[in-house]
Amino acid sequence: MIKISDLQKVYRTEEVETIALNKLTFDVKEGEFVAVMGPSGCGKSTLLNILGLLDDPDGGSFLFNGTEVAHFNERKRADLRKRNIGFVFQSFNLIDELTVFENVELPLIYLGVKGPERKQRVETVLDKMQIMHRRNHYPQQLSGGQQQRVAVARAVVNNPKLILADEPTGNLDSSNGNEVMQLLTDLNEQGTTIIMVTHSEHDSRYSHRIIRMLDGQTVTENILV
Amino acid sequence: MIRNYFKIAFRNLWRHRVFSFINILGLSVGMSACLLIYLYVSFELSYDRYHAKGDRIFRVVTNIKTPTDTLDWNSASIPMSPAMKKDFPEVEQFVRIEPNSLLVSRGETKFQEDKLAFADSSLFSVFTLPLVKGDPDKALAAPWQVVLTETSAKKYFGTAEPVGQTLYLTGSRLPATVTGVMKDFPDNSHFKYDILVSMTTWTQKINPGLDDQWEGFNGFAYVLLHDAKDAPGLKAKLPAFIDRHIGKDLQKAQMTFTLDLEPMKDIYLRSKRGAPESGSLPNITIFSLIAVFILLIASINFINLATARSAERAKEVGIRKVVGADRKQLTGQFLGESVLLCMISFLMAVGLCALLLPLFNQLSGKTISHGIFDHASTIGILLLIAITIGLFAGIYPALVLSGFRPIAVLKGSFSSGKKGILLRKGLVVSQFVISIALITGTLVVYSQLTFMRNQDLGFSKQQQLVINFDGDSTIWQHYEAFKQQLTSLPNALSATASSAIPGQGNPTAYSQLENHLGVMQPTNMELFSIDYDFIKQYGIQIVAGRPFSTGFPSDSTRAILVNEEAVSTLGYHSPQEIIGKKFSQWGRQGTIIGVVKNFHFRGLQNAIKPMDFRIRPRDFSFVTVKISGRDVQKTIAAAGDLWRRTLPNRPFAYYFADEEFNKLYRSEDQFGQLFLNFAILAIFISCLGLLGLASYSTLQRTKEIGIRKVLGSSVGGIVNLLSKDFLKLVWIAFLIASPLAYIGMHKWLQDFAYRIDMDWWIFAMAGMIAMLIALFTVSFHAVRSALANPTKSLRTE
Numbered sequence A: 001m002i003k004i005s006d007l008q009k010v011y012r013t014e015e016v017e018t019i020a021l022n023k024l025t026f027d028v029k030e031g032e033f034v035a036v037m038g039p040s041g042c043g044k045s046t047l048l049n050i051l052g053l054l055d056d057p058d059g060g061s062f063l064f065n066g067t068e069v070a071h072f073n074e075r076k077r078a079d080l081r082k083r084n085i086g087f088v089f090q091s092f093n094l095i096d097e098l099t100v101f102e103n104v105e106l107p108l109i110y111l112g113v114k115g116p117e118r119k120q121r122v123e124t125v126l127d128k129m130q131i132m133h134r135r136n137h138y139p140q141q142l143s144g145g146q147q148q149r150v151a152v153a154r155a156v157v158n159n160p161k162l163i164l165a166d167e168p169t170g171n172l173d174s175s176n177g178n179e180v181m182q183l184l185t186d187l188n189e190q191g192t193t194i195i196m197v198t199h200s201e202h203d204s205r206y207s208h209r210i211i212r213m214l215d216g217q218t219v220t221e222n223i224l225v
Numbered sequence B: 001m002i003r004n005y006f007k008i009a010f011r012n013l014w015r016h017r018v019f020s021f022i023n024i025l026g027l028s029v030g031m032s033a034c035l036l037i038y039l040y041v042s043f044e045l046s047y048d049r050y051h052a053k054g055d056r057i058f059r060v061v062t063n064i065k066t067p068t069d070t071l072d073w074n075s076a077s078i079p080m081s082p083a084m085k086k087d088f089p090e091v092e093q094f095v096r097i098e099p100n101s102l103l104v105s106r107g108e109t110k111f112q113e114d115k116l117a118f119a120d121s122s123l124f125s126v127f128t129l130p131l132v133k134g135d136p137d138k139a140l141a142a143p144w145q146v147v148l149t150e151t152s153a154k155k156y157f158g159t160a161e162p163v164g165q166t167l168y169l170t171g172s173r174l175p176a177t178v179t180g181v182m183k184d185f186p187d188n189s190h191f192k193y194d195i196l197v198s199m200t201t202w203t204q205k206i207n208p209g210l211d212d213q214w215e216g217f218n219g220f221a222y223v224l225l226h227d228a229k230d231a232p233g234l235k236a237k238l239p240a241f242i243d244r245h246i247g248k249d250l251q252k253a254q255m256t257f258t259l260d261l262e263p264m265k266d267i268y269l270r271s272k273r274g275a276p277e278s279g280s281l282p283n284i285t286i287f288s289l290i291a292v293f294i295l296l297i298a299s300i301n302f303i304n305l306a307t308a309r310s311a312e313r314a315k316e317v318g319i320r321k322v323v324g325a326d327r328k329q330l331t332g333q334f335l336g337e338s339v340l341l342c343m344i345s346f347l348m349a350v351g352l353c354a355l356l357l358p359l360f361n362q363l364s365g366k367t368i369s370h371g372i373f374d375h376a377s378t379i380g381i382l383l384l385i386a387i388t389i390g391l392f393a394g395i396y397p398a399l400v401l402s403g404f405r406p407i408a409v410l411k412g413s414f415s416s417g418k419k420g421i422l423l424r425k426g427l428v429v430s431q432f433v434i435s436i437a438l439i440t441g442t443l444v445v446y447s448q449l450t451f452m453r454n455q456d457l458g459f460s461k462q463q464q465l466v467i468n469f470d471g472d473s474t475i476w477q478h479y480e481a482f483k484q485q486l487t488s489l490p491n492a493l494s495a496t497a498s499s500a501i502p503g504q505g506n507p508t509a510y511s512q513l514e515n516h517l518g519v520m521q522p523t524n525m526e527l528f529s530i531d532y533d534f535i536k537q538y539g540i541q542i543v544a545g546r547p548f549s550t551g552f553p554s555d556s557t558r559a560i561l562v563n564e565e566a567v568s569t570l571g572y573h574s575p576q577e578i579i580g581k582k583f584s585q586w587g588r589q590g591t592i593i594g595v596v597k598n599f600h601f602r603g604l605q606n607a608i609k610p611m612d613f614r615i616r617p618r619d620f621s622f623v624t625v626k627i628s629g630r631d632v633q634k635t636i637a638a639a640g641d642l643w644r645r646t647l648p649n650r651p652f653a654y655y656f657a658d659e660e661f662n663k664l665y666r667s668e669d670q671f672g673q674l675f676l677n678f679a680i681l682a683i684f685i686s687c688l689g690l691l692g693l694a695s696y697s698t699l700q701r702t703k704e705i706g707i708r709k710v711l712g713s714s715v716g717g718i719v720n721l722l723s724k725d726f727l728k729l730v731w732i733a734f735l736i737a738s739p740l741a742y743i744g745m746h747k748w749l750q751d752f753a754y755r756i757d758m759d760w761w762i763f764a765m766a767g768m769i770a771m772l773i774a775l776f777t778v779s780f781h782a783v784r785s786a787l788a789n790p791t792k793s794l795r796t797e
């Protein structure tokens, strides 16, 4: 599903040049659950952003379902993104002005799904995430675990093929963290490909494969069974 | 999608109530100012537009040229327009209007009708002034016929039928029949009368022989052409026309008359000759500009606050992009928000206008509108303008916000709105440029007004009680005795009678005066007829010769006093030289016996022109009683009693000379007041914006302030830190605004023959005012955050 080779990303500021990704090469098959690990600053988030088509690489190739997308313009990327990819962030990134229901509804709005269908799909996913009873609350009124469940709900509501999660449990206590990991595992079992960045060895055990990174390069790939 | 936009727009407005309030308040105040000005300007532009044949109506006006000067008059003599109709097939019809002031009575109901005019019957067919009752062709055809407006019909007859009834003109002597009732003149007419009397009454009965008097200019003449396009051709034929009719007489008098045709639609605003009511194109331009400026200031607030808050909105933008929004959709969302805000402001503006309209009518001195909701189309236009502002003001923030790159924002490496800072500063500067320029303008207008009110006019206007007897013959025939009775009133010092009071218009008399070469030079002189006490009582100084004196019998018929201006016009170097020179004026010949020091017999807008005094009781229309100023009410009451005993037929009309003179500045006064109000609005809206920006930047620097306080900075130091940046902007604005204001106000002052110099302090003061207000606004937040507990602000990180 994903095939990257010699992927490069360089950040240039006035004083320094940071090579965030240095000729990175790997691939991810459909239905895999991959954990990306590595010390802080090694380029994990950068990688995830490029995989999520939020950012473009400076060099190398990125095949998404067989299509070269490394040089897609912003509109094309946005289009591909909203149809295929869902995101989960460490800091939830919910819109404070919108209710739980409205936050989850948002991707469907941008996809152009009609009102009644939207309502039904949002309710289904909220039910699945067990936060239906909070549908009219605002994010600030929820606990961290609940907020992350909303974020996961939002990431999956448009049935994406790929979910990218950047330290999804980073801001959660272990019981809430485990709940979220369970949700991701369930999704994966239903066929969704998942790439997750994490610092936690515990969380990484939910995945099939661990990619370890150092200074913008992969060092090892452990396959877990 | 749209519903989602509006939902989030509303929630955003509500969450950030203070910002929304500042924005909406500023915009709605700006919009209502604009709406009011729009109403005012469109009212001014609507003058005389209601005449169906307006395009074909022209006012006949006369330029009178003598060897010394040219008078551009707005009138034509009685025979001119009828002769034009007879001579030129292009002329379909003419109307003459001769304004006058007569005492009109019906039994005990008596009114001095200042707004009375003699007019031709054709008035009803040429102008769109419909009769409610009566036959428009005949209503003003024969002598002693009167047409009343609906209002004056009610005044005299109440609910009774007026047509066929009798009214008496000039008290009780001249009966006239009411032959019609007309609708009141529309507010936007450059002439308005309450009572019309047939022209034949004037030309055949009151002033027989007037039909042949080509040199008498008092009233107005209008011609209706078959085709407006004929006007230039007709104009070209007018010199020959004048020559044919009175060429010989004019040559003898060394005068030329040049007739001109002014399009009806241009009279109110564009004629330099004036009209019974006339407007000012510059003022309209100024107010239109002010409206645009105020709207601009309000829109700038909007842009500034929206971009300043962009950092707060950045996260939302990032998330929306991550879940699939593209830039177009986000731009649409932000534009939608600003349009929504503008619509809310618009609704408030309409409400505000409805409340303010009566006040504004009062301020502008006329009924520009009877109610805001009479102007559906205007409101529609403003709604469009509001939406346009929403789009215009929203587009920049929308583009900035929608352009955020989601990863930068969500990673938190996003630096808050640094990009917009220069633009924001520029916009704040331009707001204050406008505000400071308006403040400067206001100060200049008020200084000029103060100057005009306090200027030594060259005559004494204090404690002069003026009684208008409107030339009643009972008075001037027995005026010596009447004067005696007046001087014996309590606290009365002296009394004098005259044809006019300084400050009012005088007839311009065609005169011939002996100049320094010994030649009789034709000169236009403004003429005052006075009695022997006038010069002394009004404190007018004699600089050469002597005042009128009963000791010289010839003074009453063969002597005049001239002013210094006349002396120099005639080429003399000193006033002494003119004493004893000959004059010939309006049927009198004789010598100049004295020269008075120049005094302002007109408002300070006008330069002092040549004038003269003569003795002629027949012309008297006013008595002035000089009073001591003690117990004024008692004097007035006693004068009223005396009046009612002497002239029971006439209402007692009095005023004080100084108050009346100051009325000459009424339109400047109104202008000043409007200017002041709009300047206040401008600075108010600017400061609202400043308040918003200041609170925002203070918020952003909360942590810095906390650290500084921990390190020992004083409250004053922090206030200074936070205010400095803003005050710098005001200072820059001051440097830009001052020359602009100077240029603008220099132009405005040109309308005044006597005017102030714009001293540096006016500009300094305007700058100071703006600076203080800005400082106050900014430091409101600065002080609050400087006083806050630093541990609190540091903990929020």
Ligand SMILES: Nc1ncnc2c1ncn2[C@@H]1O[C@H](COP(=O)(O)OP(=O)(O)O)[C@@H](O)[C@H]1O
Binding pocket: A011, A012, A013, A018, A019, A020, A038, A039, A040, A041, A042, A043, A044, A045, A046, A047, B413
């Ligand atoms: N916008 C940026 N500008 C400059 N340098 C950046 C930017 N984003 C990330 N970096 C740098 O790139 C490297 C990789 O960052 P990141 O991918 O966020 O690491 P990780 O997520 O593994 O902690 C780091 O050294 C970081 O400082």
Ligand SMILES: [Mg+2]
Binding pocket: A044, A045, A046
């Ligand atoms: Mg990271």
